[in-house]
Amino acid sequence: xxxxxxxxxxxxxxxxxxxxxxxxxxxxxxxxxxxxxxxxxxxxxxxxxxxxxxxxxxxxxxxxxxxxxxxxxxxxxxxxxxxxxxxxxxxxxxxxxxxxxxxxxxxxxxxxxxxxxxxxxxxxxxxxxxxxxxxxxxxxxxxxxxxxxxxxxxxxxxxxxxxxxxxxxxxxxxxxxxxxxxxxxxxxxxxxxxxxxxxxxxxxxxxxxxxxxxxxxxxxxxxxxxxxxxxxxxxxxxxxxxxxxxxxxxxxxxxxxxxxxxxxxxxxxxxxxxxxxxxxxxxxxxxxxxxx
Amino acid sequence: xxxxxxxxxxxxxxxxxxxxxxxxxxxxxxxxxxxxxxxxxxxxxxxxxxxxxxxxxxxxxxxxxxxxxxxxxxxxxxxxxxxxxxxxxxxxxxxxxxxxxxxxxxxxxxxxxxxxxxxxxxxxxxxxxxxxxxxxxxxxxxxxxxxxxxxxxxxxxxxxxxxxxxxxxxxxxxxxxxxxxxxxxxxxxxxxxxxxxxxxxxxxxxxxxxxxxxxxxxxxxxxxxxxxxxxxxxxxxxxxxxxxxxxxxxxxxxxxxxxxxxxxxxxxxxxxxxxxxxxxxxxxxxxxxxxxxxxxxxxxxxxxxxxxxxxxxxxxxxxxxxxxxxxxxxxxxxxxxxxxxxxxxxxxxxxxxxxxxxxxxxxxxxxxxxxxxxxxxxxxxxxxxxxxxxxxxxxxxxxxxxxxxxxx
Numbered sequence: 182x183x184x185x186x187x188x189x190x191x192x193x194x195x196x197x198x199x200x201x202x203x204x205x206x207x208x209x210x211x212x213x214x215x216x217x218x219x220x221x222x223x224x225x226x227x228x229x230x231x232x233x234x235x236x237x238x239x240x241x242x243x244x245x246x247x248x249x250x251x252x253x254x255x256x257x258x259x260x261x262x263x264x265x266x267x268x269x270x271x272x273x274x275x276x277x278x279x280x281x282x283x284x285x286x287x288x289x290x291x292x293x294x295x296x297x298x299x300x301x302x303x304x305x306x307x308x309x310x311x312x313x314x315x316x317x318x319x320x321x322x323x324x325x326x327x328x329x330x331x332x333x334x335x336x337x338x339x340x341x342x343x344x345x346x347x348x349x350x351x352x353x354x355x356x357x358x359x360x361x362x363x364x365x366x367x368x369x370x371x372x373x374x375x376x377x378x379x380x381x382x383x384x385x386x387x388x389x390x391x392x393x394x395x396x397x398x399x400x401x402x403x404x405x406x407x408x409x410x411x412x413x414x415x416x417x418x419x420x421x422x423x424x425x426x427x428x429x430x431x432x433x434x435x436x437x438x439x440x441x442x443x444x445x446x447x448x449x450x451x452x453x454x455x456x457x458x459x460x461x462x463x464x465x466x467x468x469x470x471x472x473x
Numbered sequence: 474x475x476x477x478x479x480x481x482x483x484x485x486x487x488x489x490x491x492x493x494x495x496x497x498x499x500x501x502x503x504x505x506x507x508x509x510x511x512x513x514x515x516x517x518x519x520x521x522x523x524x525x526x527x528x529x530x531x532x533x534x535x536x537x538x539x540x541x542x543x544x545x546x547x548x549x550x551x552x553x554x555x556x557x558x559x560x561x562x563x564x565x566x567x568x569x570x571x572x573x574x575x576x577x578x579x580x581x582x583x584x585x586x587x588x589x590x591x592x593x594x595x596x597x598x599x600x601x602x603x604x605x606x607x608x609x610x611x612x613x614x615x616x617x618x619x620x621x622x623x624x625x626x627x628x629x630x631x632x633x634x635x636x637x638x639x640x641x642x643x644x645x646x647x648x649x650x651x652x653x654x655x656x657x658x659x660x661x662x663x664x665x666x667x668x669x670x671x672x673x674x675x676x677x678x679x680x681x682x683x684x685x686x687x688x689x690x691x692x693x694x695x696x697x698x699x700x701x702x703x704x705x706x707x708x709x710x711x712x713x714x715x716x717x718x719x720x721x722x723x724x725x726x727x728x729x730x731x732x733x734x735x736x737x738x739x740x741x742x743x744x745x746x747x748x749x750x751x752x753x754x755x756x757x758x759x760x761x762x763x764x765x766x767x768x769x770x771x772x773x774x775x776x777x778x779x780x781x782x783x784x785x786x787x788x789x790x791x792x793x794x795x796x797x798x799x800x801x802x803x804x805x806x807x808x809x810x811x812x813x814x815x816x817x818x819x820x821x822x823x824x825x826x827x828x829x830x831x832x833x834x835x836x837x838x839x840x841x842x843x844x845x846x847x848x849x850x851x852x853x854x855x856x857x858x859x860x861x862x863x864x865x866x867x868x869x870x871x872x873x874x875x876x877x878x879x880x881x
Contacts, residue, residue, distance in 0.1 A: 224734075224735055251550075252550065252553045252554070252557065257557075319747070320748075322553065323553065323746040323747070324746075326738055326741075326743060326746040327743050327744065327746035327747045328743055329743040334827065340736075340739065341736065341739065344735045344736055346735075346736060346738060346739065348743070349743065380756070420746070422557060423556070423557070423563040426563075427563060427564075427567075427734055427737070428734065428735070430564070430734065431730065431733070431734025431735055432734075434730050434734060435727065435730055435731070435734070438723060438726050438727045438730055439727065441723045442720065442723040442724050442727060445716070445719050445720035445723045446720055448716055448719075448720075449716045449717050449719075449720045452712045452713060452716045453713060453716075453717070456511050456708050456713065
């Protein structure tokens with residue numbers, strides 16, 4: 182008990198001590214991306230199928246011109262917890278892509294994609310990818326988990342309880358909507374683009390999205406902001422395709438563990454009853470004189 | 474594991490076996506009849522939690538190894554394929570990755586408990602030193618496991634940590650080349666790290682057996698720090714300790730599951746989802762949270778060799794703790810001054826952890842140096858002197874006395 186109380190006091194003391202520190206070593210850190218609401222956040226969060234489909238449309242029509250997505254296969258589009266394509270639809274998408282292969286005589290050919298194929302890269306190699314903008318556009322398979330921003334003290338502690346995990350999608354949305362004119366006095370190198378949220382503000386990627394650029398059939402607004410949200414959600418799915426299953430399993434596991442802990446607690450209480458509340462003490466006798 | 478066993482085999486087969494291999498008696502005297510102090514609090518359940526975590530890590534690790542490929546071109550991809558295509562592969566991998574953090578969380582609580590209650594003092598010095606060895610092995614295993622993912626942080630952590638040895642005068646460069654198996658971190662490095670990452674957990678398990686053996690010879694310490702004097706000071710391990718440890722493990726699993734299912738990437742640096750690229754240095758190279766205090770100590774010292782020496786000393790000094798603490802009173806409960814210095818030391822450890830994640834500049838360097846000085850001062854100045862000057866509180870007559878007084 183004392184140790185518990187001490188621990189609480191300690192963490193409070195440490196908290197005050199650290200919070201009182203001057204914010205040292207402030208470099209020109211970009212502003213934190215605005216925090217959005219995502220359908221897949223929180224313990225019961227699930228992907229929004231329609232949003233993933235819209236996001237896929239943006240990926241296919243815009244992103245995939247430069248970005249590869251090596252670990253995602255066409256069959257994944259039809260898997261549970263994804264954009265909800267039927268197997269036939271996934272096969273149809275695959276068939277629109279040309280896949281490099283060799284025929285049975287060993288000659289290089291290009292054939293129509295099959296569901297088992299992975300999304301082909303837009304460039305034959307990293308050098309070709311880097312040729313246009315100076316740096317190779319990053320692969321998009323894990324991009325939503327490979328990006329984030331520093332939360333800092335004390336926010337990273339609160340995040341443990343609020344389960345804030347969507348730093349990646351928030352960052353991607355911020356980048357896609359963060360293009361603006363460079364402020365006066367900011368020296369933008371040739372070929373660079375000013376982005377409010379990019380570390381250092383000089384991003385090689387030109388603004389990829391314009392209002393109305395991608396047609397939506399479901400009446401969703403065709404704005405850059407909406408495109409950015411849908412693309413970020415799709416990239417989160419590409420990086421974490423088993424999120425729905427994880428959240429569902431997690432809830433079942435937690436319920437089981439809480440019930441198990443409860444049962445263990447009462448079992449422990451029963452087993453320890455005699456040792457913790459010995460009859461002699463319970464009857465108000467002087468413990469020193471008992472024979473316990 | 475010691476003394477005469479009171480085990481009475483119940484059926485014919487066990488009687489037959491006991492004549493030939495007294496394993497029933499060994500298990501009975503170690504985990505059933507073994508007397509455990511009746512006043513242990515929940516801080517003592519972390520030994521059981523750690524055994525459980527070692528089991529979790531070995532089982533998930535063995536299955537992960539069935540799907541993992543230790544090759545610089547395939548490692549990152551094989552981890553991603555485990556997450557995507559292996560049935561419940563995401564669960565295996567997140568359990569293993571989060572499990573490492575939980576393992577370290579539990580071991581830190583276990584160590585802090587040992588220090589607070591003086592569990593390292595005679596006759597438990599060997600028990601304590603075995604614990605320090607386990608901790609060192611855990612650090613090596615955890616580090617190499619992190620490298621196996623072969624993301625950007627894996628690669629650059631491997632580069633930074635192995636380069637520490639280059640600070641050794643004369644032989645440094647040779648040792649580093651030997652560790653790498655080449656002239657840079659590359660495929661041979663990844664291969665040997667995989668081999669050792671698979672080997673070391675079983676070495677840990679072996680040292681754990683020695684640790685438990687030493688524990689059962691010396692007997693457990695307890696919050697009063699006085700030895701059990703009679704049967705009424707103890708309860709049998711089963712059912713008392715087993716059910717209590719079981720409850721603690723179940724509660725610990727709730728925390729574990731919280732991270733595995735809802736925050737699996739909270740403890741993983743985003744850069745480690747970028748495949749390793751020797752040509753691109755990340756903007757910051759930070760180790761896993763459980764190494765941060767040592768990283769802060771390393772960086773708080775301007776000289777590279779001195780920093781490396783300080784880093785290793787900060788861990789090795791723990792092995793000398795039984796002789797650095799000169800107090801005759803074991804438990805911090807009866808040591809009013811020690812208690813205050815102890816909590817300051819905890820603040821220093823947590824503070825160093827926070828500073829390890831900050832860039833080494835400005836006020837952070839000053840604070841790192843202050844905390845580092847206190848970290849070492851606690852061991853080599855405060856503890857030896859406290860034993861001489863501290864006026865301790867009176868000890869209870871016996872364990873049962875202190876229990877009954879608290880209840881009455």
